[in-house]
Amino acid sequence: MTLTSSPLAINAAFDGGNIRVVSIDDAADGCRIDLEIVADHQSDFFQWFYFRVAGARAGQAITFRILNAGKSAYPFGWPGYKVRGSTDRLAWRMIDTGYADGVLEWTWTADASLGWFAYFAPYTMEQHEALVARIAAMPGVRHRELGQSLDGQAIDYLSIGTGPKQVWLYGRQHPGESMTEWWMEGALERLTDAADPVTAALLAKATFHVVPNMNPDGTRRGHLRTNAAGVNLNREWHAPSPERSPEVLCVRDAMDATGVDVAMDVHGDEAIPANFLAGYEGIPSWTDAHGEKFYDYGRRLAAHTPDFQTDKGYTKSAPGNANLSMSTNQLAERFGAVSMTLEMPFKDHDPNADPEFGWSGERSKRLAHAMLETLAGMIDEL
Structure with missing residues (x-):
């Protein structure tokens, strides 16, 4: 779902999907999407994420932030880690990713209207x-x-x-x-x-x-x-x-x-x-x-x-x-x-x-x- 009137939409309601939208700030001078990973059912474990963004404009720079990364099961795994991204769900390339103050952050410059992001290449x-x-x-x-x-x-x-x-x-x-x-x-x-x-x-x-x-x-x-x-x-x-x-x-x-x-x-x-x-x-x-x-x-x-x-x-x-x-x-x-x-x-x-x-x-x-x-x-x- 989206929380603003932005044409951008985040969705994880599919096989293996996991993310929760906190906010979407689609301003003229830049776009930022804040997210949270959802914990396993009846468990405190969480780290896996997999979602898509729709409605991206060609050349648009979208910054994603996972706000609860620091509370995940293995936060010591985030330093040096790189998110996987794909526009066809076949090739999953690494994206430069930062981790600071418990927040995982990366920026995607859209080369398609649809993009998928995951902790690792999914196998649904x-x-x-x-x-x-x-x-x-x-x-x-x-x-x-x-x-x-x-x-x-x-x-x-x-x-x-x-x-x-x-x-x-x-x-x-x-x-x-x-x-x-x-x-x-x-x-x-x-x-x-x-x-x-x-x-x-x-x-x-x-x-x-x-x-x-x-x-x-x-x-x-x-x-x-x-x-x-x-x-x-x-x-x-x-x-x-x-x-x-x-x-x-x-x-x-x-x-x-x-x-x-x-x-x-x-x-x-x-x-x-x-x-x-x-x-x-x-x-x-x-x-x-x-x-x-x-x-x-x-x-x-x-x-x-x-x-x-x-x-x-x-x-x-x-x-x-x-x-x-x-x-x-x-x-x-x-x-x-x-x-x-x-x-x-x-x-x-x-x-x-x-x-x-x-x-x-x-x-x-x-x-x-x-x-x-x-x-x-x-x-x-x-």
């Missing part, structure tokens, strides 16, 4: 449905609806391959981390490439179980981190329930049925400008031999692609202090899996930066390819 539920339809129709792919979310949306599962190693790929537990489903698209495209000899050899040794979106409700609602009940799914893996976290419950039940040898939980990180892995240090059953398999995978991946590094990342849990409500720790303890959390940046992978697009959906897809190639080179050891 409509895109998810199209991906699932396309991949499920491919030869050798088995699709199943594992269960339903609190809003009644499907938890889609795709199985590919016939090998004895059980590999689980799952993402979007935190719906605002949209790069995760771009990664999933890349992984699924590579796993269904019948002409790829690396894929063929990998699928002969492993069966892949893929859940591209663990949190469809949060995705559609425009949430940052939680489901329809305001629950952080990645703190439910020790005791998921139908009332709070049916999404985790149905996936973990399916994992119990197949077993898990390798698990990749795909995420995005607000602050660290690099791709990195987090492991399962601190689980009760930790052994150095088990952990070395995880570390070896990271070293091989860093050697394989400039879009990954091992210097930056999270602090490791102390012995015995792993949080078993988190999936990576739970699966390593529950199954003895080589379990890992991939974190991709909302900013850029600074060791191999792209000044126009930053870290992007396309680069997320390519990283998925590199991770599968690395896995293929050591699947027998895992």
Whole structure:
């Protein structure tokens, strides 16, 4: 809605949208639009935004200010961050962005009457449905609806391959981390490439179980981190329930049925400008031999692609202090899996930066390819 007689209109009432208009000041000497991000339903989490502006005049300079950015879930992620903007919802370029006194600010010089702005290149539920339809129709792919979310949306599962190693790929537990489903698209495209000899050899040794979106409700609602009940799914893996976290419950039940040898939980990180892995240090059953398999995978991946590094990342849990409500720790303890959390940046992978697009959906897809190639080179050891 708009709060003045200006022809400009702000709208986020669409799949994945999130913003609230505070004011629009469309004066002759400049235009300023003040906004707020809406918190996740029944939760204090917020950081994801996605909206459009309509009615822009050619060459008009519009300054956007998100006034409550300093109260967001991870305000330490704003310094150095750049908003993504698009006029076609296909190419999402970075826009110079400032952060000061709790306000996130950027200026767009309109080159179209419509413009879209987001925390990261969106991956909507409509895109998810199209991906699932396309991949499920491919030869050798088995699709199943594992269960339903609190809003009644499907938890889609795709199985590919016939090998004895059980590999689980799952993402979007935190719906605002949209790069995760771009990664999933890349992984699924590579796993269904019948002409790829690396894929063929990998699928002969492993069966892949893929859940591209663990949190469809949060995705559609425009949430940052939680489901329809305001629950952080990645703190439910020790005791998921139908009332709070049916999404985790149905996936973990399916994992119990197949077993898990390798698990990749795909995420995005607000602050660290690099791709990195987090492991399962601190689980009760930790052994150095088990952990070395995880570390070896990271070293091989860093050697394989400039879009990954091992210097930056999270602090490791102390012995015995792993949080078993988190999936990576739970699966390593529950199954003895080589379990890992991939974190991709909302900013850029600074060791191999792209000044126009930053870290992007396309680069997320390519990283998925590199991770599968690395896995293929050591699947027998895992």
